[in-house]
Amino acid sequence: MPWYSKYFNNPPGRVLTLAVTLILGWPLYLAFNVSGRPYDRFACHYDPYGPIYSTRERLQIYISDVGIFAVTYLLYRVVLAKGLAWLLCIYGVPLLIVNGFLVLITYLQHTHPALPHYDSSEWDWLKGALATADRDYGMLNKVFHNITDTHVAHHLFSTMPHYHAMEATKAIKPILGEYYQFDGTPFYKAMWRETRECLYVEPDDGAPNKGVFWYRNKY
Structure with missing residues (x-):
């Protein structure tokens, strides 16, 4: 850093x-x-x-x-x-x-504490596409055409028109299961939390795959 x-x-x-x-x-x-x-x-x-x-x-x-x-x-x-x-x-x-x-x-x-990062030994397209989180911006979700709460679907199907994103998100949730990331924290609170906690990434030494990195907040 x-x-x-x-x-x-x-x-x-x-x-x-x-x-x-x-x-x-x-x-x-x-x-x-x-x-x-x-x-x-x-x-x-x-x-x-x-x-x-x-x-x-x-x-x-x-x-x-x-x-x-x-x-x-x-x-x-x-x-x-x-x-x-x-x-x-x-x-x-x-x-x-x-x-x-x-x-x-x-x-x-x-940017979220639960999102992993990968080096070249572990990264592939699907892992990279799933390394994102949907967020809830309340009434602003509609103002932003739901790009806020359908971003996982956008990563998986980047050419899909935005007006199908909600439908696609509902369809992929049960398929992805635990691999689908959603955070309902109000965005203004999440903004401060991520700025405080997600400062850099470091290897997860306890993981079987050494190419996985997680956010850290301590110097």
Whole structure:
């Protein structure tokens, strides 16, 4: 772990970590691939020739970049007409909230004390697909089109339309049995618990398979 991590293993440090993650996590991921999979060179989601994309995807990134420039210019014109404060209230704050929930949902789907991690000697596609947890966000489940409480099904059937996800989840629960992970903890409590308890992974020396790792919270 980075040398400075232990200094954030306290309530103020966790609050700061959560704030930076929720506010800046998504733009940092897009611009600098922060927390993304490693590549052999710099990776940026706006770069059509970056290592993230294949040749057939480059045109789509060009089109996306043109759209981003167009929206940026439009927002500039709005600032001239309405002022920066108006734009921040009407556009900036809602954007931060959406980005924050996007990062939070992804974080909680893949971070839980009961979720194992595998090295190359133990990992296979099915184990990796099942290393996720469905969560309950209450009424927000419907707002987010149930991506919050049907993520296990999404991992198993990634091309399935979201409007079949609830049906699929009900079908796979009895088949997966104990391998289906669900946590009904309110998301705001789970967010704090996972930030406190899921700091790093280490090998489970007592397990018969040495390539299995579990979250730990002690330095």
